[in-house]
Amino acid sequence: AQSVTQLDSQVPVFEEAPVELRCNYSSSVSVYLFWYVQYPNQGLQLLLKYLSGSTLVKGINGFEAEFNKSQTSFHLRKPSVHISDTAEYFCAVSQGAQKLVFGQGTRLTINP
């Protein structure tokens, strides 16, 4: 069975600093990988997804993620964060079907 581990439940960062949110997945076959963002009291919004091809995926709001098959990781990065990036971030995996398996989420807090 697939699973997703988000290694940090909370990440505090100063404004304009870089950030990396870590995600590892477990699967024995090819997978599709996703990052979603959830702003307070809202639903989830897709940031980016990896399907195939280039391992560096660029998404909305200046975020990018790198797929690393050997390390089974899909870490999310942003070179300079803003207060508006304060949210919860979810990594998810699907295995050719439509079912998404989500990680537990990482709460990103931006301090001024």
Place this chain on the structure above:
Amino acid sequence: DAGVIQSPRHEVTEMGQEVTLRCKPISGHNSLFWYRQTMMRGLELLIYFNNNVPIDDSGMPEDRFSAKMPNASFSTLKIQPSEPRDSAVYFCASSYRQGGSGTDTQYFGPGTRLTVL
């Protein structure tokens, strides 16, 4: 373009009562998903439909939960009778399914926050 619409946004009920959550997917989408989000268990897929037909309900916790999709623009998730442990945020999501892959982007509604006293 309207996104996924869910109602009500908040529901407070007493144990034993019937609760019905509603969802209107994005027009033109042919797949619909119901999720539950709790602090303890995170985001869990309860059930999903393709072309109004339930495909996988293995995530439905027990017989007290039922979901229907009578047409392409409406779905309900019903809990009867409700229990305090059902308190959670319930999300509906929809997507346009292309072929047999799992690459479709799911678009989420704002959720219904359910509190069962």
